[in-house]
Amino acid sequence: MPPPPSIPRRCFQGFLIALLSALLLFPCFQHAAKWPADKRLGGFNPRTREFPAITLRTWLDGSFAATVDVWAREHVGHRGWLVALNRQIRYSCFGQVEPSPRRKRALVIGTPPVLYENILLADALRPPQVPPEKMDYFAARLRRTQDLLKEQGIPFVVVLAPNKAIVYPEALPAWARDRVSETNSDYRAFVGALDRHGVSFLDSLALFRELRPTHPDLVPPHAIHWGHEGAWIAWQHTIPLINRQGILPELPVPETESVAMGKPSSMNQELLGQLNLYAAPHLRTIPSAYPVAAPIPAEAAGRLRVLVVGDSFGFTFIDALARSRLCGEIHFWFYMRTAKTASPPAFDSRELHGLPHVAGLGFMKKSIENGQRMLGGKNLVVLVLTTFNIDKFSWGFDRLVEQLYGNPDEAAPVLAGYDEEVEVNLGD
Amino acid sequence: MVFSSATFLFYFLPAALALYFLSPPRGRNVAALTASLIFFAWGAPRFVFVLIATCFVDYHASRWLPRGRLPDPKRKLLLGLVVALDLGLLLYFKYANFFVAEIHGLLGWFGRPPFAWTAVVLPIGISFFTFQKISYLVDVYRGTAQVAGSAGRHLLYIALFPQLIAGPIVRYHDVAQQIDRRSTTTGLFLDGFWRFAVGLAKKVFLANTFARLADMVFDTPPSLMTTTQAWAGVLAYTFQLYYDFAGYSDMAIGLGRMLGFRFLENFNFPYASAGIGEFWRRWHISLGRFMMEYLYVPLGGNRKGHRRTLFNLWLVFLASGFWHGAAWTFILWGIWHGTLISIEKSLGPERMKRIPRPVAIAGTFLLVALGWVLFRSGTIHRAGGFYLLLFNLLPDGAGLLTFPEVMADRSLWLAAAVGIPCAFAPALGLDRFLPRDPADPDALPARTVALRFAASVLIFVLVATEMCASGFNPFIYFQF
Structure with a gap:
């Protein structure tokens, strides 16, 4: 059994865990409070606006879970900023561009600016x-x-x-x-x-x-x-x-x-x-x-x-x-x-x-x-x-x-x- | 529920961790079990009742399995019955459609119409949790573990969400004590998060990138491809599969640590193996161990002569292939590995050692990669066409028209530049540069902890951006 970590060490690690908790909870908080404001995305329309309704049938056949998975992806807090960050990384590092989050089809960059x-x-x-x-x-x-x-x-x-x-x-x-x-x-x-x-x-x-x-x-x-x-x-x-x-x-x-x-x-x-x-x-x-x-x-x-x-x-x-x-x-x-x-x-x-x-x-x-x-x-x-x-x-x-x-x-x-x-x- | 999904990362995981750590220590098993059942019921709600019911039967039967509770023949009979029940369910859910399709084929051969059959839906993770159930029953029967303290603890062992869907296949005697008593330290929690983030990175940045090329090649008829393109696709799939599954295992191990569980490793640089036997000691280690302990040894192992040993090995790999999927391609894949390992065993360790190690590693890698063609192809016909193309026995196709687009993808080259050397790290002497798993995470230098945390957060944010920007992408091993 290893000795328990020292108190300063536990405080330091506890602080990191608190930061991690904030990171995990922040998207939920933003979604609920709508603060800070999200970035508006172009070319994107969410397929699921309202949270899907649950019934015994939709729960049992798995369609509720499938719809909620889509909803969660489309409504996660700060989604706009995250998507734009992803686009920017793909563009700046790999020269890739994609038109909108729900589409698989990529754009192709021609010789600027086409x-x-x-x-x-x-x-x-x-x-x-x-x-x-x-x-x-x-x-x-x-x-x-x-x-x-x-x-x-x-x-x-x-x-x-x-x-x-x-x-x-x-x-x-x-x-x-x-x-x-x-x-x-x-x-x-x-x-x-x-x-x-x-x-x-x-x-x-x-x-x-x-x-x-x-x-x-x-x-x-x-x-x-x-x-x-x-x-x-x-x-x-x-x-x-x-x-x-x-x-x-x-x-x-x-x-x-x-x-x-x-x-x-x-x-x-x-x-x-x-x-x-x-x-x-x-x-x-x-x-x-x-x-x-x-x-x-x-x-x-x-x-x-x-x-x-x-x-x-x-x-x-x-x-x-x-x-x-x-x-x-x-x-x-x-x-x-x-x-x-x-x-x-x-x-x-x-x-x-x-x-x-x-x-x-x-x-x-x-x-x-x-x-x-x-x-x-x-x-x-x-x-x-x-x-x-x-x-x-x-x-x-x-x-x-x-x-x-x-x-x-x-x-x-x-x-x-x-x-x-x-x-x-x-x-x- | 998929680990790399928004539902899991932003809703389920925070809620499950909050429930777990806000519960008093004595209630944490209940919290973990509640979270696990919700996790399983999310994607397969109907089957959660099957899982609970069979675990209930297993647990109550297991109480009669320890030595002395019943006469030995009756104990053996009881074990056989319960294992048969578990395997029967696996056979029904996983293989019924396959057997019915084969029977329909036979009926068609004789000009008879097929009979009516409603396709059976495969409960997610059934292959993995069935093996864990068998592990528990056999361990209790053998006396290597005691009967679980309660039906709930037994259910927690089977259903614990980090490893429920795609392993590692945790043997009961490896975690029995942890279910009863475990300590969660801040260091272990952060180490678990680091491991989880590493797994996420493997899945999202490496496996998914290799998948773009692999999917393009394997979804295109061989007649439209060139031999070079086919080989590129095989290599891409070889690394995709490794990073997909190893990534999942890392995430499972990491989540386990966050909850205070220490699962055994599931991968150890398998592509750096210098033989098929070594490969299977490094690839999907938990499956290899399970097969060794619960099938190979009961069959007689190597105690019944050379020929029987070879046959036992062959049979184990045949079973392993069939376990992976209800299709002839998986059976052939099992036979392929069974045959290779039998040949290797026949050659003997001395002859194998004479092969220079780099040559042995390259040869093993090639043989394994060729086997993955069966794994990925779906039908024997398609796999056959692919093999013909790989060995240049088909006229070169017109070439994949959009192939240059994939080859111009810089992220693929980056994934190759990082992923390929890392997969061969021990063979290239690079493993000393890779982060090691600490025996005591609380003893790591504070600077290392901070660096790992920062890297984990960065990976987490980057994965979140990727996840929001793309669609659903499940792990390959979910289908098994």
Whole structure:
């Protein structure tokens, strides 16, 4: 039996234990007292806001424990500071960045100051993931949608959103730059399928690659999505596709009067906001390009009543629609889950660069009634989707059009295994 | 509940320590048992009743096991019955799905439809606590330990939360006295926290970093990889597994010390072994000891001739493989080690000594690493494809497209630079630079205590940042 430690030694060790106790209890204290204030994190939404309720069933099947584990991780005191410290260490010591705590997908830092989201980079690096027969099947369904809408007097255009890693690969780290290829992506295969089936579509990737020498801000350095100028150019090139369908009277293509450089909008620096760093060269703000639309003939103003169905690329796209002043009504059915509206005449793009006029209309699930509501009175439908949403079958929009306007006998046969409902994370 | 989770570190651990140390010394066993049952019931609430009920049966049966309480044949029969009950539960919970799947396969072979079967859920930690239950019963039967003072003390030995889920497998006679009487000093508590922090660091900084490469390689079809990438994945998994499990064992030992328990070591630089026998004396030491005492020796050990010794060894490793998991890959892994150790035994110590030690260490490491392919692969088919690729018998695949991203990860290189030399420390003469376990933590110089405390706090904070920033990542040995 060793002799007991001396009293000063016990006091010293007791002091260390008291410090340790404070360290262990501090997060609980901060969570309960909300003091000192935590750091706000960008790009992070807790999945569990309230403490999970316990029932005998949830306790016995283990789901209570699983939910509490997630809750504890997301609500631990001073979580914001801890996450930011983790990001800073990873960034400063290992050159790593990750967008938000709940996402596994890492960001990739390009040659300063360009940031890339890994999900789109991965798409440009790996072989196509969607089987060709699935591509073909989806393209055939879109052709059917186009035909059904044409019978209703509504032109339909698919706008394929670009992949930043393919448009601007030169800023990527060497390991990725040398491997990025358009042919790797599902995008190119889908373009081929749309072409074969005669679907009217805009290949914005090809367009952007052609324009990039003269337009460095089509996808801003800190953005995932196309910037305001990029979306504007995409819209300018969509109008001839509408005119070619010959359903509506000829629409003028609005000219670009000038491009103003201004403070980037949240869409233009969304990756920056997700870095959650204390300090980094990337944190400096880079001005974005905002197109100023030239006036259009008075008789063309407000002629279009547009429904945009799509993923997050749709937000800047509806800004471009509003900017052109061709549209009298703009609705955006985001992932076929929530509805937004943009009020076209609310601003002059010469005076106001940003996008303050998009309003949420709330949750709008896919149903016949909502389909009638969203399509009622419209004279243009645009489907905007990016490469990793190709296999989502337009989130059910084409099936809805079939239900509204189609004859079941003429509908494309359901391809086994490819018709399941797709769960969509609105955060994406 | 996982040690490296926010629930454990920020809620359970402070509450359990407060409950334990605010209880009067006589009530600390009750406090530790309460915390342990909550810990177990957290992830597997239904099975806590199974645990309590079987411990109750074991304890009451054990009261009749000491010599003199019953005639020897009846004692033996009673021991057999209770051990059979414990093993029966393990067989049912862990292996029923496996056997049913095999029977379904056989029925399909004969063109018969499978019968209806609801998959059995595996209670977490059952492999470990079943062995502890057997240890208690056999120790009492052999007279190497006395019957536990009460059913509660017996339950505490089985369910003590630091070692409940993934070991070390504590033999009853090693801790029997500590359950009845133990002293907790401030020095031991701080030493326990230091050990816990070291384990956290091994898990979070080393094992999880190696896991990124290992997971990428093992989750990719061999046809898409090159031989070099496959070897990189095998090496990454070899170190991931070591630091994951050794990290868990450190945490368990550290938590035990914080509560006043001294568990035996579970790892001793296994990759620095110069033979498979030595490897198993250094890797998962508590399992090796259990197998030796409670299976190898009862089978006859080395007392029944050379051939029988080899067979016994082979059988022990077969059982060890099957204990690790209900899959053919684990059985093959056990056979692999059983065969290697039988060959080593046949060669004899003199011939083994003739092999230069660095060569023997490298060879042992290679053989062990090859065995881990079976451990990780999931199916024999997949393991087979992997072996073909490792030995360049498959045409080189297209290469992992995102592999360069992993190789560009500086944290992986840092983990390799720290983790690999540390794993081979005795062979490289580096072990003298590594912190040693003090016999009496209160006798450590105050400066060392302060430095260790500061390092522990730093590790703890860094782990907390990592934990908040990432998702759930359980220990590999939890599945066993």
